[in-house]
Amino acid sequence: MxxxxxxxxxxxxxxxxxxxxxxxxxxxxxxxxxxxxxxxxxxxxxxxxxxxxxxxxxxxxxxxxxxxxxxxxxxxxxxxxxxxxxxxxxxxxxxxxxxxxxxxxxxxxxxxxxxxxxxxLTAIAMTEPGTGSDLAGIRTTAVRDGETYVLNGAKTFITGGLLADLVIVVARTSTEPGNRRAGLTLLVVEDGMPGFTRGRVLDKLGIKVQDTVELAFDEVRVPVSNRLGEEGAAFHYLGRNLPQERMTVAVGSVAQARAALDTTVDYVRERQVFGKPVASFQNTKFELAAVSAEVEAAQALLDRAVLELVAGELSGADAARVKLFCTETQARAVDRCLQLFGGYGYMAEYPISRLYADARITRIYAGTSEVMKVIIAKSLGL
CATH class of the missing domain: 1.10.540.10 (Acyl-CoA dehydrogenase/oxidase, N-terminal domain)
Structure with a gap:
């Protein structure tokens, strides 16, 4: 379209x-x-x-x-x-x-x-072993000492952390009773700072070319001049960028769903079963027709949201709707496409197997599908 x-x-x-x-x-x-x-x-x-x-x-x-x-x-x-x-x-x-x-x-x-x-190269360190999507529960601390912050804590699932020269770390600089979201600060930790170490590279199901690591901070002295923005304002800062972060996942989801469709159409035209191309069977036609319709619907929703994002008008709830719909569409599309490859679809030499493995994370990172539903429900007054 x-x-x-x-x-x-x-x-x-x-x-x-x-x-x-x-x-x-x-x-x-x-x-x-x-x-x-x-x-x-x-x-x-x-x-x-x-x-x-x-x-x-x-x-x-x-x-x-x-x-x-x-x-x-x-x-x-x-x-x-x-x-x-x-x-x-x-x-x-x-x-x-x-x-x-x-x-x-x-x-x-x-x-x-x-x-x-x-x-x-950069990374952002938000997630901790015990927090997940609960950013207000961050336990990494940064205590002001003159013109430095003394940083202590650990982060996990950090994309790009292996090669990063600059790591934006979300740390707690103060605690306010009754307001868990207050007191978080963004500090830029630079490669080579004493006490900053990189842990193991995590072995993931998919997205193999994207390194994901654990990071540790032991009495790391971060200059105040490396603070991004105001002290204690990080939760607000993180919330402002979440719509774009979720849109980024949605963009990849739709693009990869379309790629899965295209490579499957090429495959079923060439693959012979019972003396006929797989594409000649009605089931194949119906499955790919359904995938095509869903991908086009997701693309239309996504394109509208991209224009709203560029205009500065995309709401957090609408970004959640787009991410939820596009990632769930990707999951269905890639699964149905892999099925049409049969046993070959399970072999790593075919790109559809990687598309399948890569797709699983999109319903988890940048906020799980369940978190997206909570956000959408709140926008409905529920």
Missing amino acids: RRDVSDGEHEDFRKLVREFVAREVVPRYAAWEREGRVPRSFFEQLGSLGVLGMAIPEKYGGAGREDYRYNVVLQEEAARALVTLGTVRTQLDVILPYFLAYADEAQRARWFPGLAAGKL
Whole structure:
């Protein structure tokens, strides 16, 4: 169906990304999966293309175009090629917005050129072993001592934590009885700070090229000059970026569901069963027709939400609706497509098996489907 999200500049960017992915990512992707991460040199390549600095002001080496639609194109073109870009979307869609919104002038001068060039990699450390989606329950502490904070605690499931040069850590700097959300602060921990250690790389079901690690902080002295924004305001800051974070998951979900559909259509046309192409059976036609209809519905919902996000009008409840619908649609679509591959769909050599494994996390991270339903229910006055 016709889409009206992009303009000519976005489509020029799409062509650039499509060519880059085909040339630089697809031939190396299997090796990246085996290694469990993409190499640092890949980020520098993206930096030299200007991809990582699209939203960063020109004075720091970026393009000064804070338009989420470029991020959408990046995800769509990776999915189209049946690959992912490791932690790139986390860096651009989830972490960079905090730097753009809350970094002061001195911090911008220190960090933005490296971020734009792909020489500084980032992570955000929110989740703890006992908190999950309950950010107000964070136990990592940061105690002010003169011009530093003394940071202690542990974080888990940290995307990109293995290679990160800058880690935004959510820590508790004070406690207010009766208000669990108050007293959280964003501190930027830099690679090499004494007491900052990286634990084991977690072995996941899917998203193999996206490293996920445990981090520990033992008496780490973080300069006050590394604080993002105001002390105690982190819960509010995190809430402001959640709609975009959830949209990022939804964008990937729809793009990967469409990729699953396309690769399955190609497969069933070629695969012979009982002397006939799998595509000739009515069940195949009906299954793929249903998947196509659901993907188009999800795309229409998503495109409307992307435009609202760009306009600064997307509500938290609507972002939850989009994430819930798109990720659940992805799950159904990929499962039905894998079924049409038969036993081959379970083999790692076929991309549909990776699409299936990668899809499972989308209903969990950035807020589980159950959390999305709670948010939606609240918006209904329930």
